[in-house]
Amino acid sequence: MTEEARRIVIEHAVEGTRLRESYFNGNADKVVDGARRMAVTLAKGHKLLFCGNGGSAADAQHLAAEFVNRFQMERPPLPAIALTTDTSIITAIGNDYSFDQIFEKQVQALGNEGDMLVGISTSGNSPNVVRAMRAARERGLATMGLTGRGGGEMAGLCDILFDVDHGRTALVQEVHITIGHLLCGLTDHFLFENVLALQPWLKDATNA
Template sequence: MEKYVSDIFGEVSETINKFIAESSYQLVEIATHIASCFESGGKLMIFGNGGSAADAQHIAAEFVNRFRMERPPLPAISLSTDTSVITSVGNDYDFDEIFEKQLMALCKPEDIAWGISTSGNSPNVLKGLRFCAKEEISTLGFAGRDGGKMNGLCDFMLTIPSDNTARIQEVHIIAAHVICALVDEILFGRFNPDIVG
């Protein structure tokens, strides 16, 4: 059993190292874009299903409360938390529309829609992203494997090089934490020219 545990951690480490080698520059691009969104009065709208719904809530909390430094709250909303909205849309219309309806109601041109799907093929995530693309609202996608149908749909696309859902989810949250840290530093810390210059 100890070898089984060791093998899992080895797979996690391998996935992280491969991701860093291929995609670290994307984390900087995404964080810079999010920081610009916040500076312009925009907000993040984050959404996904299952474990990705939990990630959306987790990421939103890091921005609204704080991450590592004391700083003002930053506007981020998880679209997977309002059970009355989700169940009413799912019941009256279709589960595929639960994010699109919320984005229609809440998203503005200066905002960013951040969809998370390990497969890249979740119908309700895709529908939300398509709405935003049509309305020229900036889109960010987190997926795994080859990005699935989210590829070509998002302005910024981050894929985790794995076919294992657990590994994809694990690296998603690490990547999100790095983005949170970078945004904090861009707006309030070492990368802010008003502070360092």
């Protein structure tokens, strides 16, 4: 029994390592670009909104906290909101309207042109995240998605899509949080260590 359990641990670690190496070898430039877009959004005085369900809700809260508090370096707090945390808002919308609208209505209330919405869904088809993405597009927000299995409905709604095309949800989520940590660290790098790299994008409003 102990050997079987140990085998499960090793196989999970090996498969996860293989997936991370493959994903980031193929998508390193996209991660850098995503962080640069986040940095430009924040440098122009806008904010980041995050949403997701279940484990992805936990990731949304985790990443918002890294921006508001700090990630690794000492720096000023950065404006980020997880749309998953206010139970009164969520239950009011769910009770009066639909669970599918819990993020959409918050985007309509809190999102402004120039902000960015980050939607997290391992299937890419979570109705409440998809609706939030559509609302963000309508209000002029940039959209970033962290998905799996090809991106689902979210694929066509994201300005930047990080799709981890793998069949195991747990491993997709592990890569998602790694992407999130890299976005946090690189955003800090662009804002506080290499701000000159942002200058061309700060001058061009279309890249906000």
